[in-house]
Amino acid sequence: MNIGDRLNKELRTIADFPKPGIMFKDITPVLENPALCRDLVEALCDSASKLNIDAVVGIESRGFLFGLPLAMALNVPFITLRKKGKLPYKTVSYSYDLEYGSATIEMHQNTIQNNWNVLIHDDLLATGGTAKAAAELVKMEGGNIAGFSFLIGLDFLGGKEALRAYSTNIISIKEY
Ligand code: AMP
Numbered sequence: 001m002n003i004g005d006r007l008n009k010e011l012r013t014i015a016d017f018p019k020p021g022i023m024f025k026d027i028t029p030v031l032e033n034p035a036l037c038r039d040l041v042e043a044l045c046d047s048a049s050k051l052n053i054d055a056v057v058g059i060e061s062r063g064f065l066f067g068l069p070l071a072m073a074l075n076v077p078f079i080t081l082r083k084k085g086k087l088p089y090k091t092v093s094y095s096y097d098l099e100y101g102s103a104t105i106e107m108h109q110n111t112i113q114n115n116w117n118v119l120i121h122d123d124l125l126a127t128g129g130t131a132k133a134a135a136e137l138v139k140m141e142g143g144n145i146a147g148f149s150f151l152i153g154l155d156f157l158g159g160k161e162a163l164r165a166y167s168t169n170i171i172s173i174k175e176y
Pocket of ligand 1: 026062
């Protein structure tokens with residue numbers, strides 16, 4: 001079975017969580033399968049290794065789970081991108097609109113060096129709003145967007161189109 005099918009088999013889909021109409025892709029069963037986790041990191045690493053990555057930026061919180069092992073496999077720094085108020089040192093922030101209200105994400109200052117090729121990683125791509133905000137913050141800090149990587153892409157929600165302006169390198173292990 002290929003890696004996408006193995007991931008699909010372990011994912012649990014929960015209807016109407018956290019609100020009606022959302023088909024939530026629960027990756028916690030995947031985390032209980034160490035051989036699959038190792039192979040997922042290897043597959044992400046294989047796809048990203050052509051991109052000349054200088055750092056991986058992981059999006060809170062599920063983007064940390066595979067983001068750090070991916071950065072370790074690529075032998076580059078891992079940078080955490082968090083919700084407002086979570087990071088203890090000096091931060092840079094970016095605010096963006098949600099369906100209702102807005103959200104702010106933060107990163108520690110001076111973690112990205114000028115012209116670094118940055119890979120943005122999260123567990124899942126839906127509309128692309130979160131990854132797009134991450135890309136804006138990375139650009140504000142002087143980084144280039146080398147690509148995006150996800151375990152899962154919900155392609156019918158149009159996330160790829162939203163991200164294409166930043167980079168056409170959009171990796172997902174399993175697309176729906
Ligand atoms: P978006 O900004 O619309 O691309 O949403 C992506 C973010 O929301 C990621 O951090 C995902 O973890 C989370 N997310 C959105 N939709 C789902 C879903 N159907 N299942 C699991 N996580 C989701």
